[in-house]
Amino acid sequence: MAEYNLNSAEEYSEVSWYKALGAGLLSGAIKVPEGIVSLGAELIDLGADSDTAADVEEFFDKLNPFEEIAEERLIGKLTESIVQIAVPGGIGFKVANKAARGLTSRALKARRSKAYAQFGKQGDAPDPGRLQTSLKKVRDLNKKSKYGRYSVAIGGGAAGEMFVVDNDEIGTFGDMFEGPTELDRSESYGREDASRKLMNRIRFGSESLFVTPFVYGAGKTAKLLAQRGKELAYSKSAFQRAIDKYIRAPFQPRGKLTQEVFESEMLKQGLKARDSKRANEIVNNITRTLDGILPTIQEVGDKGVKPAKDIFLKKINDLLIGGDIEKGIDQKKLGEIVEELNIKNVSQDKIQDLVKNLDAGRAEFNSLVDILKRTSKNTKGATSEFQDLFQKRLSGYAGNTFKIFETKSSIFNAFRKYQPTDEAYTAAVKVFKDSLNTTENQARQVIDDILEQAGKVKKPKKLPEFNYTVKTMEDGTPKFLERGVGLGKDQAGTAAQKKALKELFGEVKDPRFTIFNSITSLSYLARTSDMFNQILLKNEAVQKAGGRGFFWADDKVAEAAVNKRQTGIEIVKMDEVLSEIDGLEGITNPISNLYTTREIAEGIKASNDVLSGLQGFVRGTKDMSGAEKVVSFFYRNLLLFPKSISQMSKTIFSIPTHLRNFFSAGAFTAANGVLFDGITNPKLLGNAFKDGIDVSALLKLGPGSARAQAQYQDLLELGVVNSQVQMGDLISLLKDTNAGSTMMNIDGPLGRLFKGLKNIGKKFQDKYTAEDDTFKITNFVVELERLKARNAKRLGVSLDDYKKQLDLAKGKNGVIDRGSDLWGLQKEAAEIVRNTVPNYSYVGDVVKTARLLPVGNFMSFPSEIIRTTANIAQQGLKEMRHVLGEGAVRVKGSNLTPTVTEILQDGSERVVRNSAYEDGSFRTGFKRLMGMATTLTAVPIAVSEGAKALYDVTSEEIDAMRRFVPEWSKNSTLVPLRLDDGELRYIDFSKSNAYDVVARPFRTIINNLIEGDKNDETILKSFTDGVTEASGEIMDPFISESIFTEAMFDLTLRNGRTDDGRLLYTDQTSAGDKLAIQFGHLSKAILPNKMPYERILSAAMGTATERGDVLNIGPELAGFMGLRPIKIDPLRTMNFKVNEYQRGIREARREFTGGKFGVLKGGPVSAEDIVERYISSNKARFNVQKEMFRDLEAAQVLDATTNNLRKLFKDRQISNKNFNNLLRGTFDPYYPSQDILAKFRNIARALGESDPFLEARTDINSIKRDFRNLGLGTRFRTERAVGGHIQDALNQQYDVNSIIDNIARDLDSLTLNDDFNIELTDYMQPATTIQAPPLQDQPMPNSQVIQGQPQQNLMASGLTPVENALLSEEEKMIRLRQRGMV
Helix, strand or coil: CCCCCCHHCCCCCCCCCCHHHHHHHHHHHHHHHHHHHHHHHHHHHHHHHCCCHHHHHHHHHHCCHHHHCCCCCCCHHHHHHHHHHHHHHHHHHHHCCCCHHHHHHHHHHHHHHHHHHHHCCCCCCHHHHHHHHHHHHHHHHHHHHHHHHHHHHHHHHHHHHCCCCCHHHCCCCCHHHHCCCCCCCCCHHHHHHHHHHHHHHHHHHHHHHHHHHHHHHHHHHHHHHHHHHHCCCCCCCCCHHHHHHHHHHHHHEEEEEEEHHHHHHHHHHHHHHHHHHHHHHHHHHHHHHHHHHHCCCCCCHHHHHHHHHHHHHHHHHHHHHCCCCCCCCCCCHHHHHHHHHHCCCCCHHHHHHHHHHHHHHHHHHHHHHHHHHHHHHCCCCCCCHHHHHHHHHHHHHHCCEEEEHHHHCCCCCHCCCCCCCCCCCCHHHHHHHHHHCCHHHHHHHHHHHHHHHHHHCCCCCCCCEEEEEEEECCCCEEEEEEEEECCCCCCCCCCCHHHHHHHCEEECCCHHHHHHHHHHHHHHHHHHHHHHHHHHHHHHHHHCCCCCCCCCHHEEEEEEEEHHHHHHHCEEHHHHHHCCCCCCCCCCCCCCCCEEEEHHHHHHHHHCCCCCCHHHHHHHHCCCHHHHHHHHHHHHHHHHHHHHHHHHHHCCCCHHHHHHHHHHHHHHHHHHHHHHHHHCHHHHHHHHHHHHHHHHHCCCCCCHHHHHHHHHHHHCCCCCCCCCHHHHHHHHHHHHHCHHHHHHCCCCCHHHHHHHHHHHHHHHHHHHHHHHHHHHHHHHHHHHHHHHHHHHHHCCCCCHHHHHHHHHCEECCCCCCCCCHHHHHHHHHHHHHHCCCCCCHHCHHHHHCCCCCCCCCCCCCHHHHHHHHHHHHHHHHHHHHCCCCCCCCEECCCCCCCEEEECCCCCCCEEEEEEHHHHHHHHHHHHHHHHHHHHHHHHHHHHHHHHHHCCCCCCHHHHHHCCCCCCCHHHCCEEEEEECCEEEEEEEEEHHCCCCCHHHHHHHHHHHHHHHHHCCCCHHHHHHHHHHHHHHHHHHHHHHHHHHHHHHHCCCCCEEEECCCCCCCCCCCCCHHEEEEEEHHHHHCCCCHHHHHHHHHHHHCEECCCCCCEEEHHHHHHHHHCCCECCCHHHHHHHHHHHHHHHHHHHHHHHCCCCCCCCCCCCCHHHHHHHHHHHHHHHHHHHHHHHHHHHHHHHHCCCCCCCHHHHHHHHCCCCHHHHHHHHHHHCCCCCHHHHHHHHHHHHHHHHHCCCHHHHHHHHHHHHHHHHHHHHCCCCCEEEHHHHHHHHHHCCCCCHHHHHHHHHHHHHEEEEEECCCCCCHHHHHCCCCCCCCCCCCCCCCHHHHHHHHHHHHHCCCCCCCHHHHCCCCHHHHHHHHHHHHCC
């Protein structure tokens, strides 16, 4: 069926969708007065026992020619129903609300006056205490009156909905759950029919009393989040604070932080990324230079290092970190190195390149140190103290490069666990033996203990210290002493010990590591310190403007600001927070002595890698017990690490995924309307895309040009690039499992043994990111041009002149002045891109944490698609809105129209042209909204419908295809193709559509509505089923099994069977074969998917696949981009459906015999229980057979022959009789076997009771007869509260066997094209019961005549004992009228 197409089920209808829509509007409008008139007619019928309502219905049928047209298509039916509900319900709500407001306002006015009067008596001075009490009473009165008015309004809305005519077609929730609001659809006449219809109106309207508060609550919550998001955390309402804590904070990007703090944090992250990128560039440049200066030395592991190279690298390393930190490189020492290179005949170009990059590295040091000096107040202005402090820090960062800290032990890299050289280990033992005056054995224990501690350190931001216990023999007496030792100059330990430990830990004297570690470590410290300063300035500005702020100088002031007495918000001091952030020790700033809320403090800690909760447990950084450490290790390495590797292999190591990643990223450009800019200005789009390719280095094997690298660094600072969502998920997961530092990160050691593999992985990773960056940069360039054009119009200057003026902010080296208008526009453009294109930095905390669970695959991506889709719409509307002119306070009416009406301060009005039209931003917003609509709806519809027309595929065939596609494609956008031989195939377009996660829920609801319309389901039930399934579709990426977990569950929990039912092995499979299959299954989950390559090779070579298929090269190349046409094979798929069918039949039977409510549990059961479970069992059986009936219909539509289907069913041990019943749509009801009947007898005998089935047999046989008449094409219905009638008969010892017989006979005639319409009240009356019109004033019957019919056994009331016991009062009156007795 087509996307968002409510009409595909009515393919042959001559009524167009828009005609049906219009007819639905008109028909619904006519049915509103019909509902009012028919209600009056039903009241007349109730009193006069007439049929006036039928006449009214006939009258309006003639008056309403639109109803038949509307019902030709589902969209018409839906529109008609919505109008019927919305108009009377809305009017009722408003009328009741207005009336309640008028009544309560008069009452409140009097009560408020009384409350105000109580705070001061006549002649007395007002009492402030009483004033506060009185004011509180007034607030409470207002609050209570609001609830009262709302309750009355809901009642008015419910009353209005009682006027709906077609409530039986719309349905109720009671219909779905057989609850008290289930509608009565039985046929009746006169007063009984009027009573039934009136009760149905009450049931239909009453549900809104329960539904409306939930809808209102959801709307109220959304409104609060939209309007008061920043203030919810400080609300006096516990409900609103709960919304902030449990709904807003976990899912919004800023989490627990205020927007101001979050923006500063994002800037910090961008600057850190920029510094890291710059460090990486310098390192790469130096590496290329050194490779030309020194011969490449192949190293194996960590031993056998060439002394000549090490000596040279150490000289450069000492040059980088030596001398005055605030000055450049020591020129004298640099000259000595240059002279040495000249002696070795190194070319001047290489020497100059080396000097240039060393200067660049030192310049980055100095720049970051300048920031630290400016932002840190710790030195109290003492330059010498500052110099000493940061000289130690810089030396520490440079000396923080040790192989033991870079190589972690995990399952993936266990073979790379750090091992010191024998010489270093022996030397360390000797140094500690001598310095501690202990034995060699004791010294070895100390060294082993220190090595174990160091092995657990993860990339420390400062040099760690290690504690140990040693046994000494001072004064000849053994003593145990607690000692410590560190690597830093100001840490414990002797110089000899520190030197020995550095050798033991594998100190790396490589200038490349010095530059990278120093820059990244200093960047963290400098950018964090600068961020706190920026936060302080923002806080001062907010508070100066009268705002609450987020930091306070005093705890009492803070408590008052957040109204702690009422809100209970906890206040903490910032120095407590900063002390937990690694690397900030010894560095303070003005924010240290301030106070903030616990939530903001926790947010700051989380953003600075202070781990807690699940993440802290997984990474093993919490103070855990031994048992916790073991659990953490196995959880991390047996579940999360394979999950990360499988995700990595399916993404960055998969070429087809790279292609899909590139084209999916293009959808982000299309959704923002950028392609429409390309239509009007092709040159702009072409240049933007060219910049995207150039700056991202997409088509380059190495780094881009110097200009491109500088631009990329700016975009990093702005937070635009290097934020690919799946890559962010993957890198974070690798980091969580301790694999990231050795597998993916660029700052790991240069392990020669694995350098090739690592470089390949890094290149794949870079390209995966570049594919995403290309379109983000394209968007950024276009957004920047849009803003320039807008500002030029606002200023009244030409665009060219405005651009020239902006370009003055660029320096000779291309660096943009950060205070210029150009940088301001770039920040604005970057903000738009960050908010409208998926960005990992903006993923909510709850989703980021969820990656640590063994379920879900790349959960951040769908969450970001949802966020950015909403933001695109919001940004588009923002751009189209009018900006108030001078003196205006608000807009009257819409602010999106070409002209708007402004309300001025004096209350007067003025009509002005929409400012967005004047500056061109309206056009930008319109393009953006059109881009979103086109990407989300128009493109999928056009592709699907175009293919249907091109290949002459009917909607019936599309519907049939959906029954035979995999479950994940059921609600996808299917693009059909028909080959020359007539064979149908399809492309799952949703796989390549990044925005499918947003469109799919709506498509799912529509598919369910269409299916429900075909199956004669009520609109409400179809809609509810659709919403339920759509909710599952939304949650699937978050709760479904991950790639590796699914494979593990296949082998363990599912005992060798895949999730779709495919058997991997049997109990008879040999142990060796089973092991091979299990290993292959897990390997398939972990390793890159090789199938696309095998299929292309098979197609190119012309060889058949393992399944015997001969492939064509064209479709397989399309499949490489995620667009492979998939063959529809109904016979092959039917095998799986037969499995489900047979399992469903078994489970349906168990509804009668077993389970919680089964009748063969062993305890006493009644005939009522047996009948009820018999019907429940057959209802389940009916649904199972109905699904297979639909599948067989679909298979035949797809050209599967009856003979082939019959053979398949026969092979699966399904009889020809059962197959024919399914093919014809005849329901084959369940009836207990002789074994089941014997169990009933045995249980009854053991309990000493009569056999309950003998009492129920006649009823069951009668039900079975009705079941036989049911067709599988409609729905199964049962009457409410029948069990009570049966139980009454049993209690009075009346015979119910005839009832059971009737039900069993009816089951036999049930067909699969009918409803399961077993109305049990029908079996409570004699079989001869007929409907007859009421008699007019008939005389009382002759008692002799009545007495002359003893076979009826009438009592004085005119009823038989059975009728008196089983019939309701209304049914008794019908029976008496039929006998002419009333």
